[in-house]
Amino acid sequence: MIRDQQTLDLILATVHRFVRDKLIPCExxxxxxxxxxxxxxDEMRAIGLFGLTIPEEYGGAGLTMEEEVQVIIALTYASPAFRSILGTNNGIGSQGIVIDGTPEQKAFWLPQLASGALIGSFALTEPGAGSDAASLATSAVRMDDHYVINGTKRYITNAPEAGIFTVMARTDASSTDSRGVSAFIVAANTPGITIGKIDRKMGQKGAHTADVVFDNVKVPVANLIGGIEGQGFKTAMKVLDKGRITIAAVCVGAAQRLLDDALRYAQERIQFGQPIGQFQLVQAMLADSRAELLAARSMVMETARKRDAGENVKIDAACCKLFASEMVGRVADRCVQIHGGAGYISDYAVERFYRDVRLFRIFEGTSQIQQLVIGRAMVLGET
Known part of the structure; x- marks a missing residue:
């Protein structure tokens, strides 16, 4: 749902220019x-990229889902690490507050996230709870006017830079499923929080993840998101449904960059007296990539519009995440192949993107989890 095409065009032009002039040269x-x-x-803060999805009354741009995915596609034409530093503020790091927060929580925290004064982070995954998020063991025990949180979170994006964490913890010790999980806003400078060493990852250098350890961390009762215990898993799922559309858009942006670079190389690389793009087998790889990219882009745009219209997009969001993340992996593989030996050398961006995009089939719900979400919903007759 495009509310103001002129304003959106201005934002997109700014992002395209920023990507071209600042981000790609810095990759x-x-x-x-x-x-x-x-x-x-600092420049990201200045042009408002940290508050794209935060409502206007709290200092953000208040983009609709359709507007957001267009901006994300433009932004992720550059290395995914650049989106990662601001992505949590627009996604999982803020949306729990936007969707389910109390008026007081929104008024206090959202302006700081929108300006980039605080970087948000989403602390759900644990050493023993990944895809099985409902089995998390981090506890939150009510003690008068505060909760005491204990536990360890793993692979937490932006943990080293975070100003606040949205923490999922079990408030009902007797529960064994998601109904005992609550969501909390926890300031990163709260005593008892320790950030582990930055993870050494396959790709996405510049996008940091680390363990976050909570050791008798006292959190005010006022920081329980929504002021209601036992709603944390529902909040997390709402956030992740939106996030799956966003990650699909990230995959589209990265695939477009990969394909453009591969096409340029195919037009310039001479073998057997002609550009390799003249060979039909190279054209076939380009064509397959173009077709799959169009399909993913179309899925993302349609699902974004449906979410803006208030429709339930749980299944469609999972379909987007599944298809787009697998698609960008196939495109990356073909583009390395088109580059030949050069594609295996780090002098070319395609080598780095090949490693970077591998993560998209894993985080915010693996491809296999998306298949389960879609398949179970179909069997149960959900639309």
Whole structure:
């Protein structure tokens, strides 16, 4: 649902220019140093990228889902690490508050997230709870006017940079399923929080994940999201449904970059006296990638519009995440093949993107979890 095409066009033009002039030239530096330069992050704050999806009354741009995915596709034409630093503020790091937070929680926390003064993080995964998120063991015990949280979270995006965490913890010790889980807003500087060493990952250098350990961390009762115990898993699922559409859009942006680079290489690389793009087998790889990219883009846009219209998109969001994440993996593989030996050398962006996009089939719900979500819903007759 495009509310103001002129404003959206202005935002997209700004993002395209930022990607072209600042982000792409900085990609290699980020890959080598595993760090995004502070000046780049400051510029992201200045142009409002940390508050794209936060409502306007709290200082954000209040983009609709359809508007957001267009901006995300434009932004992720550059290395996915750049989106990661601001993605949690627009997604899983803020949306629990946006969707289910109390008026007081929204008024206090959302303006800080929208400005980028705080970087949000979403702490759900644990050493023993990944795809089986309902089995989490982190506990939150009510003690007068506060809760005491104990537990360890794993692979937490932006943990080293976070100003606040949305923490999922079990408030009902007798429960063995999701009904005993609650969601909390926890300031990162709260005593008892320890951030582990930054994970050494296959790809996505500059996008940091780490363990977060909670050792008798006292959290005010006022920081229980929505003010109701036992609603945390429902909040998490609402957040993840939206996030799956967003990640699918990220896959579309990355696939477009991969395909553009591969096409350019195919037009420039000469073998047997002609550009390799003249060979039909190379054209076939380009054509298959173009077709799958179009299919993924169309799925994402349609599902975004349906969500804006208030429809239940649980199944469609899972379909988007499943197809788009698998699609970008296939596109990356073909594009490395088109580059030949050069595609295996880190001088070319395709080598880095090949490693970067592998994560999309794993995080925010693996491809296999998406299959289960879709299949079970079909068997149960859900639409």
């Amino acid at each position: 290699q530096e980020v890959a080598e140093t595993d760090s995004i330069p502070p000046a780049i992050i």
